[in-house]
Protein backbone atom coordinates (compact mmCIF):
# COMPACT_ATOMS: atom_id res chain seq x y z
CA UNK A 446 0.00 0.00 0.00
CA UNK A 447 1.35 3.42 -0.72
CA UNK A 448 1.76 6.31 1.63
CA UNK A 449 -1.25 8.31 0.51
CA UNK A 450 -3.60 5.49 1.37
CA UNK A 451 -2.08 5.23 4.82
CA UNK A 452 -2.57 8.92 5.40
CA UNK A 453 -6.14 8.63 4.21
CA UNK A 454 -6.81 5.76 6.61
CA UNK A 455 -5.24 7.72 9.44
CA UNK A 456 -7.45 10.71 8.68
CA UNK A 457 -10.52 8.52 8.55
CA UNK A 458 -9.59 6.96 11.87
CA UNK A 459 -9.24 10.38 13.44
CA UNK A 460 -12.55 11.46 12.00
CA UNK A 461 -14.30 8.41 13.44
CA UNK A 462 -12.71 9.05 16.81
CA UNK A 463 -13.77 12.67 16.73
CA UNK A 464 -17.28 11.51 15.95
CA UNK A 465 -17.35 9.03 18.83
CA UNK A 466 -16.19 11.68 21.29
CA UNK A 467 -18.68 14.26 20.05
CA UNK A 468 -21.35 15.61 22.44
CA UNK A 469 -24.81 14.01 22.29
CA UNK A 470 -26.36 14.74 18.94
CA UNK A 471 -29.95 14.18 17.99
CA UNK A 472 -28.81 13.32 14.46
CA UNK A 473 -26.84 10.37 15.79
CA UNK A 474 -29.77 9.48 18.03
CA UNK A 475 -32.14 9.61 15.07
CA UNK A 476 -29.96 7.21 13.10
CA UNK A 477 -29.77 4.69 15.91
CA UNK A 478 -33.43 5.05 16.75
CA UNK A 479 -34.65 4.52 13.21
CA UNK A 480 -32.33 1.60 12.62
CA UNK A 481 -32.68 -0.28 15.87
CA UNK A 482 -35.57 0.89 17.99
CA UNK A 483 -38.35 2.08 15.69
CA UNK A 484 -39.54 -1.47 15.03
CA UNK A 485 -40.92 -1.53 18.56
CA UNK A 486 -40.96 2.06 19.73
CA UNK A 487 -42.70 5.22 18.69
CA UNK A 488 -41.83 8.36 20.59
CA UNK A 489 -45.35 9.61 21.15
CA UNK A 490 -47.35 6.41 20.97
CA UNK A 491 -47.34 3.08 22.70
CA UNK A 492 -46.69 0.27 20.22
CA UNK A 493 -44.81 -2.97 21.02
CA UNK A 494 -42.87 -1.06 23.62
CA UNK A 495 -43.76 2.07 25.58
CA UNK A 496 -43.87 5.55 24.09
CA UNK A 497 -40.45 6.95 24.81
CA UNK A 498 -41.50 10.59 25.18
CA UNK A 499 -40.36 11.92 28.53
CA UNK A 500 -38.18 8.89 29.29
CA UNK A 501 -35.27 11.20 30.10
CA UNK A 502 -37.38 12.78 32.83
CA UNK A 503 -38.83 9.66 34.41
CA UNK A 504 -35.61 7.60 34.42
CA UNK A 505 -31.97 8.34 35.12
CA UNK A 506 -29.47 8.17 32.26
CA UNK A 507 -27.76 5.33 34.07
CA UNK A 508 -31.01 3.38 34.27
CA UNK A 509 -31.78 3.94 30.58
CA UNK A 510 -28.28 2.87 29.59
CA UNK A 511 -28.55 -0.32 31.62
CA UNK A 512 -32.01 -1.03 30.29
CA UNK A 513 -30.99 -0.54 26.66
CA UNK A 514 -27.84 -2.60 27.02
CA UNK A 515 -29.58 -5.47 28.77
CA UNK A 516 -33.09 -5.02 30.11
CA UNK A 517 -33.25 -8.60 31.31
CA UNK A 518 -30.13 -8.18 33.46
CA UNK A 519 -31.64 -5.08 35.03
CA UNK A 520 -34.92 -6.90 35.66
CA UNK A 521 -33.26 -9.90 37.26
CA UNK A 522 -31.03 -7.63 39.36
CA UNK A 523 -34.25 -6.71 41.19
CA UNK A 524 -34.88 -3.23 39.77
CA UNK A 525 -38.50 -2.52 40.68
CA UNK A 526 -39.19 -0.05 37.85
CA UNK A 527 -37.84 -2.42 35.23
CA UNK A 528 -39.81 -5.32 36.68
CA UNK A 529 -43.05 -3.33 36.70
CA UNK A 530 -42.53 -2.24 33.12
CA UNK A 531 -41.75 -5.78 32.01
CA UNK A 532 -44.96 -7.01 33.63
CA UNK A 533 -46.96 -4.16 32.14
CA UNK A 534 -45.78 -5.20 28.70
CA UNK A 535 -46.86 -8.82 29.21
CA UNK A 536 -43.31 -10.00 29.81
CA UNK A 537 -42.20 -9.09 26.31
CA UNK A 538 -38.42 -8.98 26.60
CA UNK A 539 -36.67 -6.10 24.92
CA UNK A 540 -33.59 -7.40 23.06
CA UNK A 541 -30.15 -6.46 24.41
CA UNK A 542 -28.13 -3.78 22.67
CA UNK A 543 -24.83 -4.30 24.45
CA UNK A 544 -22.82 -2.31 21.93
CA UNK A 545 -24.77 0.89 22.54
CA UNK A 546 -22.64 3.19 24.68
CA UNK A 547 -23.73 5.65 27.36
CA UNK A 548 -22.88 8.47 24.93
CA UNK A 549 -25.13 6.96 22.32
CA UNK A 550 -27.92 6.66 24.87
CA UNK A 551 -27.46 10.38 25.57
CA UNK A 552 -27.87 11.03 21.83
CA UNK A 553 -30.98 8.84 21.75
CA UNK A 554 -32.50 10.76 24.65
CA UNK A 555 -31.62 14.02 22.92
CA UNK A 556 -33.40 12.82 19.78
CA UNK A 557 -36.42 11.62 21.77
CA UNK A 558 -36.67 15.04 23.42
CA UNK A 559 -36.59 16.77 20.07
CA UNK A 560 -39.39 14.58 18.73
CA UNK A 561 -41.61 14.70 21.80
CA UNK A 562 -45.07 16.13 21.23
CA UNK A 563 -46.71 16.06 24.64
CA UNK A 564 -44.01 15.30 27.07
CA UNK A 565 -45.04 14.96 30.64
CA UNK A 566 -44.09 11.94 32.67
CA UNK A 567 -46.95 9.55 33.17
CA UNK A 568 -48.92 11.13 30.38
CA UNK A 569 -47.07 9.84 27.39
CA UNK A 570 -49.88 8.10 25.57
CA UNK A 571 -51.62 11.37 24.85
CA UNK A 572 -51.67 12.27 21.20
CA UNK A 573 -51.90 15.99 20.69
CA UNK A 574 -53.96 15.78 17.51
CA UNK A 575 -57.71 15.96 17.99
CA UNK A 576 -59.92 14.05 15.58
CA UNK A 577 -60.71 16.14 12.56
CA UNK A 578 -57.91 18.64 13.00
CA UNK A 579 -55.03 16.41 12.12
CA UNK A 580 -53.20 18.21 9.33
CA UNK A 581 -53.09 16.19 6.14
CA UNK A 582 -49.72 14.88 5.13
CA UNK A 583 -50.59 15.46 1.48
CA UNK A 584 -52.63 18.08 -0.33
CA UNK A 585 -55.49 16.80 -2.43
CA UNK A 586 -55.63 18.25 -5.94
CA UNK A 587 -58.49 20.68 -6.34
CA UNK A 588 -59.77 22.87 -9.16
CA UNK A 589 -59.59 25.80 -6.79
CA UNK A 590 -55.84 25.29 -6.66
CA UNK A 591 -55.32 28.06 -9.22
CA UNK A 592 -51.56 28.02 -9.11
CA UNK A 593 -51.45 24.38 -9.96
CA UNK A 594 -54.13 24.52 -12.65
CA UNK A 595 -52.54 27.55 -14.33
CA UNK A 596 -49.18 25.82 -14.30
CA UNK A 597 -50.74 22.69 -15.74
CA UNK A 598 -52.44 24.56 -18.57
CA UNK A 599 -49.24 26.47 -19.29
CA UNK A 600 -47.28 23.22 -19.59
CA UNK A 601 -49.88 21.65 -21.91
CA UNK A 602 -49.95 24.81 -24.05
CA UNK A 603 -46.18 24.78 -24.25
CA UNK A 604 -46.15 21.15 -25.34
CA UNK A 605 -48.73 21.82 -28.05
CA UNK A 606 -46.68 24.79 -29.23
CA UNK A 607 -43.52 22.68 -29.40
CA UNK A 608 -45.38 20.00 -31.36
CA UNK A 609 -46.74 22.58 -33.82
CA UNK A 610 -43.26 23.98 -34.28
CA UNK A 611 -41.85 20.55 -34.97
CA UNK A 612 -44.49 19.93 -37.61
CA UNK A 613 -43.68 23.32 -39.12
CA UNK A 614 -39.95 22.50 -39.22
CA UNK A 615 -40.72 19.27 -41.07
CA UNK A 616 -42.88 21.18 -43.54
CA UNK A 617 -40.10 23.65 -44.22
CA UNK A 618 -37.62 20.82 -44.69
CA UNK A 619 -39.93 19.17 -47.17
CA UNK A 620 -40.46 22.43 -49.06
CA UNK A 621 -36.72 22.94 -49.27
CA UNK A 622 -36.26 19.45 -50.65
CA UNK A 623 -38.99 20.00 -53.23
CA UNK A 624 -37.31 23.20 -54.32
CA UNK A 625 -34.16 21.35 -55.25
Ligand code: HEC
Nearest residue numbers: 481482485493494495509513516530531534537538539542
Ligand atom coordinates in the same frame (compact mmCIF):
# COMPACT_ATOMS: atom_id res chain seq x y z
C1 HEC B 1 -38.28 -6.13 19.92
C2 HEC B 1 -38.87 -4.89 20.39
C3 HEC B 1 -37.98 -3.78 20.98
C4 HEC B 1 -36.90 -3.17 20.42
C5 HEC B 1 -36.22 -3.47 19.08
C6 HEC B 1 -36.50 -2.13 21.32
N1 HEC B 1 -37.33 -2.14 22.43
FE1 HEC B 1 -37.24 -0.87 24.03
N2 HEC B 1 -38.77 -1.85 24.92
C7 HEC B 1 -39.48 -2.90 24.37
C8 HEC B 1 -40.48 -3.36 25.32
C9 HEC B 1 -41.48 -4.50 25.10
C10 HEC B 1 -40.34 -2.55 26.47
C11 HEC B 1 -41.15 -2.63 27.78
C12 HEC B 1 -40.32 -3.25 28.85
C13 HEC B 1 -40.19 -4.75 28.73
O1 HEC B 1 -41.11 -5.42 28.30
O2 HEC B 1 -39.09 -5.23 29.08
C14 HEC B 1 -39.26 -1.59 26.16
C15 HEC B 1 -38.83 -0.59 27.05
C16 HEC B 1 -37.88 0.37 26.75
C17 HEC B 1 -37.48 1.46 27.63
C18 HEC B 1 -38.07 1.79 28.98
C19 HEC B 1 -39.11 2.84 28.75
C20 HEC B 1 -39.71 3.40 30.00
O3 HEC B 1 -40.86 3.85 29.90
O4 HEC B 1 -39.05 3.43 31.03
C21 HEC B 1 -36.51 2.16 26.99
C22 HEC B 1 -35.78 3.40 27.48
C23 HEC B 1 -36.31 1.51 25.70
N3 HEC B 1 -37.14 0.44 25.59
C24 HEC B 1 -35.41 1.96 24.77
C25 HEC B 1 -35.13 1.29 23.59
C26 HEC B 1 -34.12 1.72 22.66
C27 HEC B 1 -33.25 2.95 22.83
C28 HEC B 1 -34.11 0.81 21.64
C29 HEC B 1 -33.20 0.80 20.42
C30 HEC B 1 -31.79 0.79 20.67
C31 HEC B 1 -35.13 -0.18 21.93
N4 HEC B 1 -35.73 0.15 23.12
C32 HEC B 1 -35.44 -1.26 21.11
C33 HEC B 1 -39.29 -3.45 23.12
C34 HEC B 1 -38.26 -3.13 22.25
